[in-house]
Amino acid sequence: MFSDFFNRLDSIDYFVSTKKELLAEKNRAMLLQLGNGLTIVVVLYLLVRFSIDPGRLPELRFWVLFAVLLAYRIEYKCWLSKILLSFNTTRLIVLLNYYLFFMASAYLEMREFDASHTPIFIALILALPAFYTDYFQVYFLIETVIGISYFAICHLVSPGTLSWQACFEMMAAIMFSLVMVLAIFGNQAESVTEEKVFKEKSDTDLLTGLKNKIAFQDESKEAIRNKPLGTASMLLILDFDNFKLVNDNYGHQTGDDVLKAFANILIREFRVVDIIGRVGGDEFMVMVPSIPFESTGLIADRCKNILHELNVLKVGKAHSFSCSIGIACDYKGMTFEEMYKLADDALYESKERGKATYTIYSSGKADE
Structure with missing residues (x-):
């Protein structure tokens, strides 16, 4: 009652x-x-x-x-x-x-x-x-x-x-x-x-419970439009390394369990106000809509934690996973599309450098 x-x-x-x-x-x-x-x-x-x-x-x-x-x-x-x-x-x-x-x-x-x-x-x-x-x-x-x-x-x-x-x-x-x-x-x-x-x-990805691609993009665009002055926005693209081998060697059920575990890692590492989505089979994105300029370095610490947690993760017999991360850091008021292009370029840089790492692009410059 x-x-x-x-x-x-x-x-x-x-x-x-x-x-x-x-x-x-x-x-x-x-x-x-x-x-x-x-x-x-x-x-x-x-x-x-x-x-x-x-x-x-x-x-x-x-x-x-x-x-x-x-x-x-x-x-x-x-x-x-x-x-x-x-x-x-x-x-x-x-x-x-x-x-x-x-x-x-x-x-x-x-x-x-x-x-x-x-x-x-x-x-x-x-x-x-x-x-x-x-x-x-x-x-x-x-x-x-x-x-x-x-x-x-x-x-x-x-x-x-x-x-x-x-x-x-x-x-x-x-x-x-x-x-x-x-x-x-x-x-x-x-x-x-x-x-x-x-x-x-x-709006939800059925496997992981995260935002799907359309919902992630819509909410991210709205969030950066309403970003407070004096703060930065950061967009992360996280691409699982060699995920096809997980499915081939351990089966699709194990592959799904690995993706769910990866989603839980992202939820733990980011804030409630941050937007997390699964935008492809093994590709995830995170929008940090507003963060003080002096605190943007904390995202690098988050990336290190994510890479470590993936490395020590065990799902059944599968273990030692990794991902490549590209990050766009915007101080000037970029659109979502511009941030996505910057983060995608940073992701490509991470792949070229041997995977299992992260790259931050800010104003077109890369630094680890």
């Missing part, structure tokens, strides 16, 4: 994280619809009350609510509908306006209805999941704040009139609205999560 609940939360979080631009537009547009709905309800109520008591004009509290609704309509017409805002900015605007709607409506309800203080509160709380989409934690926070605010209004405007029954109704409305969030977005979010799993599988 609890695992299912947390899986749903994870699904909703992923759903929101992957659709922020779409949700930002949807959330601010739906808030306008909520304002229109509140306006219609208040106007209809005033018409009914005026038909019963024609001489009774709207009190100040009604004009306060109308002012809040009108302010948002002007805000939306003159500003919100004309610009693109980030998801976080839209969240702040939408929830602030919703909170003002709620406070004005709650104050009106306190003054207008003596017997019950909860109908408008319950309606607005239950309306939140219907018009607003966000992380579950944000729902929980905003509804907690609204509940506390409502208690404060009751105490200030009409002290001693909020019964235990009304308190229970308010808490039940908040809990039910959170259940609605799970129900409304849970299935949709889970379907998006399934898409995520499918994409991860399609």
Whole structure:
């Protein structure tokens, strides 16, 4: 039960994280619809009350609510509908306006209805999941704040009139609205999560669990585009030496096990933020997207460790493996294609020098 609940939360979080631009537009547009709905309800109520008591004009509290609704309509017409805002900015605007709607409506309800203080509160709380989409934690926070605010209004405007029954109704409305969030977005979010799993599988090399060639290239290009200023990028091409002999002498199953062991060596030697891929049968690549200029020498140490671990590796009867490594070190902002060409030239140099070694090319110069 609890695992299912947390899986749903994870699904909703992923759903929101992957659709922020779409949700930002949807959330601010739906808030306008909520304002229109509140306006219609208040106007209809005033018409009914005026038909019963024609001489009774709207009190100040009604004009306060109308002012809040009108302010948002002007805000939306003159500003919100004309610009693109980030998801976080839209969240702040939408929830602030919703909170003002709620406070004005709650104050009106306190003054207008003596017997019950909860109908408008319950309606607005239950309306939140219907018009607003966000992380579950944000729902929980905003509804907690609204509940506390409502208690404060009751105490200030009409002290001693909020019964235990009304308190229970308010808490039940908040809990039910959170259940609605799970129900409304849970299935949709889970379907998006399934898409995520499918994409991860399609981006993964089935044998080693590393990125496949296309995924490696796409992620590497994105990483170097977003590289912080003042850092270098490094691309490594690692080509297994004489891998055909492993398959011929020990069988393809042993060959597969050797490749998986090699993948595990790379995972141990590089950081979580580094991108590791199997881009060919026995060819691997590693993108170190950002590293301080003064730390680029650490990659040479990583290469020495990799060569040593391969040399002492035993898989069944097979042992004493090696690979050739070509490294492109970019200080100036090269493209992925330019780095690949540089690393490939460095790899060729390593092969020419007898294999089982590494070569670093930086600005077209080689040094061991």
